[in-house]
Amino acid sequence: SPELGYGRYPNVVTSMEFERMLSASGPVGGHVTRPSDHSGPKRIAFLQCVGSRNKDNDYCSSVCCMSAIKEAVITKEHLPAAESAIFYMDIRAQGKDFDLYYERAKKDYGVRFIHSQVSRIAERPKNRNLVIVYIDGEGKPREEEFDLVVLAVGMKPAPEALDLAGMLGISLNDYGFCKTDGFSPLNTSRDGVFACGVFQGPKDIPETVVQAGAAAEAASTFLSEVRGTLTRQKEYPQERDVTGETPRIGVFICHCGINIGGIVNVPEVKEYARRLPDVAVVDENLYTCSQDTQEKIKKAIEEHHLNRVVVASCSPRTHEPLFQETIREIGLNKYLFEMANIRDQCSWVHMQLPIEATAKAKDLIRMAVAKARLLQPLEEPTLGITKKALVIGGGLAGMKAALGMARQGFASALVEKEKELGGNLRHIYHTLEGKDVQELLRDTVREVLSTPEITVFTDAEIKSVDGYLGNFRSVISAAGRDEEYEHGVVIVAVGARESQPAEYLYGKESRVVTQSELSERLALHPEEIEKYQHVVMIQCVGSRNPDHPNCSRICCLVAVKNALKLKELSPRTAVTVLYRDIRTYGLMERYYKLARERGVQFVPYAAEAKPELSVNNGNLELKVRDLMIGEETVIAPDLVVLSSAVIPYDNTQLAKMLKVPLTADKFFLEAHMKLRPVDFATDGIFLAGMAHFPKTISETIAQAGAAVARATAVIAKGYVSILPTISCVDQSRCLGCGLCESLCPFNAIRVVETEKGKKSETIAASCKGCGICSASCPQQAVTIRHFTDEELFAQIEALDEGKSLATIH
Numbered sequence: 001s002p003e004l005g006y007g008r009y010p011n012v013v014t015s016m017e018f019e020r021m022l023s024a025s026g027p028v029g030g031h032v033t034r035p036s037d038h039s040g041p042k043r044i045a046f047l048q049c050v051g052s053r054n055k056d057n058d059y060c061s062s063v064c065c066m067s068a069i070k071e072a073v074i075t076k077e078h079l080p081a082a083e084s085a086i087f088y089m090d091i092r093a094q095g096k097d098f099d100l101y102y103e104r105a106k107k108d109y110g111v112r113f114i115h116s117q118v119s120r121i122a123e124r125p126k127n128r129n130l131v132i133v134y135i136d137g138e139g140k141p142r143e144e145e146f147d148l149v150v151l152a153v154g155m156k157p158a159p160e161a162l163d164l165a166g167m168l169g170i171s172l173n174d175y176g177f178c179k180t181d182g183f184s185p186l187n188t189s190r191d192g193v194f195a196c197g198v199f200q201g202p203k204d205i206p207e208t209v210v211q212a213g214a215a216a217e218a219a220s221t222f223l224s225e226v227r228g229t230l231t232r233q234k235e236y237p238q239e240r241d242v243t244g245e246t247p248r249i250g251v252f253i254c255h256c257g258i259n260i261g262g263i264v265n266v267p268e269v270k271e272y273a274r275r276l277p278d279v280a281v282v283d284e285n286l287y288t289c290s291q292d293t294q295e296k297i298k299k300a301i302e303e304h305h306l307n308r309v310v311v312a313s314c315s316p317r318t319h320e321p322l323f324q325e326t327i328r329e330i331g332l333n334k335y336l337f338e339m340a341n342i343r344d345q346c347s348w349v350h351m352q353l354p355i356e357a358t359a360k361a362k363d364l365i366r367m368a369v370a371k372a373r374l375l376q377p378l379e380e381p382t383l384g385i386t387k388k389a390l391v392i393g394g395g396l397a398g399m400k401a402a403l404g405m406a407r408q409g410f411a412s413a414l415v416e417k418e419k420e421l422g423g424n425l426r427h428i429y430h431t432l433e434g435k436d437v438q439e440l441l442r443d444t445v446r447e448v449l450s451t452p453e454i455t456v457f458t459d460a461e462i463k464s465v466d467g468y469l470g471n472f473r474s475v476i477s478a479a480g481r482d483e484e485y486e487h488g489v490v491i492v493a494v495g496a497r498e499s500q501p502a503e504y505l506y507g508k509e510s511r512v513v514t515q516s517e518l519s520e521r522l523a524l525h526p527e528e529i530e531k532y533q534h535v536v537m538i539q540c541v542g543s544r545n546p547d548h549p550n551c552s553r554i555c556c557l558v559a560v561k562n563a564l565k566l567k568e569l570s571p572r573t574a575v576t577v578l579y580r581d582i583r584t585y586g587l588m589e590r591y592y593k594l595a596r597e598r599g600v601q602f603v604p605y606a607a608e609a610k611p612e613l614s615v616n617n618g619n620l621e622l623k624v625r626d627l628m629i630g631e632e633t634v635i636a637p638d639l640v641v642l643s644s645a646v647i648p649y650d651n652t653q654l655a656k657m658l659k660v661p662l663t664a665d666k667f668f669l670e671a672h673m674k675l676r677p678v679d680f681a682t683d684g685i686f687l688a689g690m691a692h693f694p695k696t697i698s699e700t701i702a703q704a705g706a707a708v709a710r711a712t713a714v715i716a717k718g719y720v721s722i723l724p725t726i727s728c729v730d731q732s733r734c735l736g737c738g739l740c741e742s743l744c745p746f747n748a749i750r751v752v753e754t755e756k757g758k759k760s761e762t763i764a765a766s767c768k769g770c771g772i773c774s775a776s777c778p779q780q781a782v783t784i785r786h787f788t789d790e791e792l793f794a795q796i797e798a799l800d801e802g803k804s805l806a807t808i809h
Helices: 015-022 064-078 098-109 159-168 205-221 266-274 291-303 316-329 343-347 354-372 396-407 423-427 437-449 515-524 526-531 555-569 586-597 652-658 697-715 739-743 772-776 789-805
Strands: 012-014 043-047 083-088 112-115 120-123 130-135 141-146 148-151 249-254 279-285 308-313 337-341 382-384 388-392 411-415 454-457 461-468 471-478 481-487 489-492 496-498 512-514 534-541 574-579 601-604 612-616 619-626 631-635 639-644 646-648 685-687 719-721 727-729 749-754 757-762 782-784
Touching (some): 012 015, 043 141, 064 083, 205 697, 249 354, 308 354, 316 337, 354 789, 388 396, 411 471, 423 437, 437 454, 515 526, 534 555, 555 574
Parallel strands (some): 043 148, 249 279, 512 639
Antiparallel strands (some): 619 631
């Protein structure tokens, strides 16, 4: 981008170069500075769509908008006085909860968003500052001066990837990405070779992880008959017996780049930890989760004969299993480990209070050490697995998931609440690319019904789900009778639906329809289209508002698809799309361009100035303030099409039954947005399709494949390890009152008859160690292993000690 100064002006950098500046392992150690004079920038401009959405690369790179927003937010955390401005064409925050992050950047971090494409950048020779020339929202030319400019340069195929494609003999598309089919999104042009990630096209981390799982599932289908024949069990050294040993605790404190070290005074915390009782060694690390630090921990355990380990770093949810595995590999029981979360609970929440954050980090480490002294080795029992799946939902995701399980050699029950399979596919007729959806529907239903491993229940409901990973038992109600079904895993694919708009005269005026209703007219009554003189589409109806703050992801794609179909059937019909941001992400940008070339008009409007629709003398009248020209425009359409929000079904009862969480929008909440996008926090239950969040057909098929891959990985082993951090009943103290049984949200504790009368016992595989039973027992007869009363009281007493011991320097 020579016209934007890259390569000529030192203070113009790419988004990737700026990302490295923000990183603690980068060239400036996470301290954002200008390349020209190494001073901290006060005003930073982010320029979007540099190298994307132009005549050379007419596709969207999908991730640049959110990357810029993230970088602006992190910059504000690093440099509170810095101001950031993002120059954009459309903000493409189409991912799950991305719009919430976008709004947070504006409101909480003061990031400015300027709807303008920058044409020129000039450098002031004296101070090396950069002057940006652009057209503002009122159509007037403006100049602003910035200390640093960051260019969102987008993605393109790597030369090495092109060479690999040539060696494998697989086809590429016009952009040089791998050519795939929308209905077989992982398949390349060569059988047995599958594509995923950015090699296939620009995409974010969650979609990449999903596609990786789906590609693994597709590949493993060919290997299912020989599954496990070449696997070797990992061998561990014999576990050290630490019984009777005086605690020797190693404390490892993480800088986490500057996530922790930029706020918490880690060297001071390190010196403090040295003085804690039974601490034999203390070390600080840039990234404690790195492979080299794992080796340092192992070496310290050997050299100092450690028998307990404490890591003070980030969330146990992310990295505790890694550290447990590390100490097990050197001979310590994995439960002789404790973690203090000094990132989330110190540096992140107290980023403006470094002294207090440092003091709190000392408190948390002192408490962790106090608990570590009392930790005892625990064993993980194993249980057998029922090698069947329950798939809830008979739409595209559910059907593809059931077929995937069958290809892997496992039976499943496919439960659909409607009388027919197909879900939303029954109301979709063609894709943006022009593919026949009804043919996909017919072929998929036919394959499902002819697959012997799949038992289909239609017009059915799930009445109950009991049990745990590997050993679930569900009751399916269908055809007037209840049937019990035993299975090892669950795949949730219940879908979502188009909402019914409560505005723009919908339901009161026959000339106002939804995109789904227009799609049916275009497919089933194409002869009617020529009568329309002017069709207007309104985007973001019922979404990106306080009630539904997120984008529905697919609405812009559907609008462009239907607009192109309108123009195909009736070229003389005027089509206008009123929008806030057009979100034709990835390779679908070409269809947005094609629609403009075909004469479809796109008119932007502001969220605070929504279009107004009324009936005047029997005619529809639509008023909208066009942001391009800065004036109100009056349109007289004869059909108004609403791109209404995609909303979930009422999932509350099913979520309670499965004991899985929902988002604020009532979609199902995955275990981790980026790293575990098809898993739930509840083991053995997986997620696919629009029950997770709105998505396209190809994205739905990929997520179904990823869910199958995760489910298969669980049940193919034939057994499951049970976490020992669960409740344990001292039956000598138990009175059998049943309070614990009545309160347990997981049905994991029950009262049974024993020789000494009624007593409670824990169902180990169902217990999640939540502690409700332990906290409520009037006899103190229930203990949670690894979180015993003794350990918890030790932590509380250590916190109290800190009032006199901890010193703030």
